[in-house]
Amino acid sequence: MRYRMEVFYDSARGWVLAHLPVTIQGVLAAVATLVVILILHRITKRIIVGALRRQHRTDAQIAQVVTMWKYTFMLGGIVFVIVSMSASLAAMGITVAFVSMILGWSLQRPVTGVAAWLMVMIKKPFRIGDRVIIQGVRGDVLDISPTHILLGEVGGTIGGEEPSNRGILIPNAVLFDQMVINYAVTQESKYILDEVPVRVSYDSDYKLAEQTLVDAARAVTADIIKETGKEPTVRSEFFDSGIMMRVRYQTIAVERQRISSDMVGKIVEVFGNSNDLGFAYPHTAVEYKPVDEKCLPPAFRSVGTAKQS
Secondary structure, three states: OEEOOOOEEEOOOEEEOOOOOEEHHHHHHHHHHHHHHHHHHHHHHHHHHHHHHHOOOOHHHHHHHHHHHHHHHHHHHHHHHHHHHHOOHHHHHHHHHHHHHHHHHHOHHHHHHHHHHHHHHHHOOOOOOOEEEEOOEEEEEEEEOOOEEEEEEEOOOOOOOOEEEEEEEEEHHHHHOOOEEEOOOOOOOOEEEEEEEEEEOOOOOHHHHHHHHHHHHHHHOHHHHHHHOOOOEEEEEEEOOEEEEEEEEEEEHHHHHHHHHHHHHHHHHHHHOOOOOOEOOOOOOOOOOOOOHHHOOHHHOOHHHOOOO
16 A cells, blocks of 8 residues: 655645655565564674673673674664665665755764774774773773763873773764874884983992992882883983983883882982982082182282282
């Protein structure tokens, strides 16, 4: 059975629907198609989750795959429902083209965000649990949705790199035009290079200061050195008030602040108990040395040294 409705303007009733062919068979076919799609999604979801659990994937990774699979089925379901209702590929093409045009104008940023989400799911530049910097915001990735990335802020209200317990939502669309820095927690290595700068005075024992910094780094990062096989190193340079010595070492990204703080405590303790080590700081020193008065102008010589004729 086919019904026809018309759209025309009536001065008494206003606009009236019209000329839209609707078939009961098309509606029933669309409903049946939707039911089949939901059943297939439920079955395939169980298969995918079971396969991922057998591969010992984390809950976060499983949630990402399931979410991507759900939205894929939603997109396919919309297309199939349109085909079922129209019963015509030509009508489906016109409908899809019209909807695409509307989305292109009104949903440009959200569509770009979904495209960025697909890029993250496929390329995996970062994952849940990674520490990243996006748009100058540093944080740990807590969730990746089709529209936003949720970061657990690091720093922000405090100095250093410890969690501030504030959540920050970043639109996915910015991933296409912003630089993203990943601390590589879930990449090949969970360690990054860090350093503690120490300003050492000129009159300090340089070799002793260098050994002190290396020993402090070894004591704090002994487990990391054992796993990576990379020893701490010291790099030095001059500055106005002394020598800048930088001890560089491998550290865990999410524990960077704690490790550097422990290292500073050990360095301060050793410097404080040594007479051959000292910290440099901006200051001015005036030194008095005996001067041969013969080298001075006559006006600055003492009376007793004046030559008598």
